[in-house]
Amino acid sequence: MAIEIKAPTFPESVADGTVATWHKKPGDAVKRDELIVDIETDKVVIEVLAEADGVLATIVKNEGDTVLSNELLGTLGEGSGAAAPASAPAAATAAQTAAPAVSGDDAILSPAARKIAEENGIDPSSLAGTGKGGRVTKEDAVAAVEAKKNAPSAPSAKPSAPAAAEPMLAAGDRVEKRVPMTRVRATVARRLVEAQSNMAMLTTFNEVDMTEVMALRSKYKDLFEKTHNGVRLGFMSFFVKAATEALKRFPAVNASIDGADIVYHGYADVGVAVSSDRGLVVPVLRNAELMSLAEIENGIATYGKKARDGKLSIDEMTGGTFTITNGGTFGSMMSTPIVNPPQAAILGMHNILQRPMAVNGQVVIRPMMYLALSYDHRLIDGKEAVTFLVTIKNLLEDPARLLLDI
Numbered sequence: 593m594a595i596e597i598k599a600p601t602f603p604e605s606v607a608d609g610t611v612a613t614w615h616k617k618p619g620d621a622v623k624r625d626e627l628i629v630d631i632e633t634d635k636v637v638i639e640v641l642a643e644a645d646g647v648l649a650t651i652v653k654n655e656g657d658t659v660l661s662n663e664l665l666g667t668l669g670e671g672s673g674a675a676a677p678a679s680a681p682a683a684a685t686a687a688q689t690a691a692p693a694v695s696g697d698d699a700i701l702s703p704a705a706r707k708i709a710e711e712n713g714i715d716p717s718s719l720a721g722t723g724k725g726g727r728v729t730k731e732d733a734v735a736a737v738e739a740k741k742n743a744p745s746a747p748s749a750k751p752s753a754p755a756a757a758e759p760m761l762a763a764g765d766r767v768e769k770r771v772p773m774t775r776v777r778a779t780v781a782r783r784l785v786e787a788q789s790n791m792a793m794l795t796t797f798n799e800v801d802m803t804e805v806m807a808l809r810s811k812y813k814d815l816f817e818k819t820h821n822g823v824r825l826g827f828m829s830f831f832v833k834a835a836t837e838a839l840k841r842f843p844a845v846n847a848s849i850d851g852a853d854i855v856y857h858g859y860a861d862v863g864v865a866v867s868s869d870r871g872l873v874v875p876v877l878r879n880a881e882l883m884s885l886a887e888i889e890n891g892i893a894t895y896g897k898k899a900r901d902g903k904l905s906i907d908e909m910t911g912g913t914f915t916i917t918n919g920g921t922f923g924s925m926m927s928t929p930i931v932n933p934p935q936a937a938i939l940g941m942h943n944i945l946q947r948p949m950a951v952n953g954q955v956v957i958r959p960m961m962y963l964a965l966s967y968d969h970r971l972i973d974g975k976e977a978v979t980f981l982v983t984i985k986n987l988l989e990d991p992a993r994l995l996l997d998i
Contacts, residue, residue, distance in 0.1 A: 634779040705733035792969035863912035944975035
């Protein structure tokens, strides 16, 4: 009796997926809970596992094919697979010793690991796999990238291949490399274009004096970390807290347009933009208006680690009523962030620079940051947008307002 291998049920926000990699060929023995195929969606890579022991009978959807929720991918035939698993390790070992480049690149390299290796110029065959059956996982690829970055002088063990390739490039050579766009990158590109085409999007700017927030953080950061079990106090929690307070006062900024209706949200699900190897992802802090600074910092740190490890789930990146992005971590001085539909606004943070400012008739040096609020003018008037941003500025320049609710 054949067992159907079906795609998982995708959330409403994910229309379809693409078959990224089949890890088994027809006739291969499969064990229960063993990885069979990877499906790449707009947000994450989903691993499809075997429901029972058997033999892969047929493949219905090939690599690169588009699949919908619960669509048939292939079939699993009956079979103990006793002989195959016994000989498989030997065959795998033989293949690995005879042709390590082919084994590392094709047989045991996950799609996520392959992308990371290609983007960082790492030879896939040089990666050591710690996964099941010697499979090279995303964590292995990330570790290799970190090792490459931290190496004091790269020419030690593995640059033999790059060293051999470099002399082939003479001065003036015009080298091009063509790679297919990932679903995440394609989705980000499509949504950004749609946002600019379908919204009356404007951006308003202001600047905030970070003196008080920096003094508060400097004074209590050690005690904060000790009290909250290693959670570090950063700037993002202050901005999230200030934003949620401002959203309460200006509900239109926290609303969204649904057809001919305006939906006002009685909660603040704040998305925090995080850069990952697969592109920009926006995990969401649910009910951020109810969270303490420690809970916000812990949530952001957890999401950051999951993003780096490729462990963010679709649910964690779905929804959101408002977004905060911090280009200052990369040195951005000023930018115009693009609203993430169906949200109505996004707050952009930037680099903190010491600048001369006029305070009470005196020129003093203060740590200043430019803030940018991009908003949908169909829903938010200019006055609301400017006043919303000024509210955030006032709350950050006098953090006691957050405690006193003034």
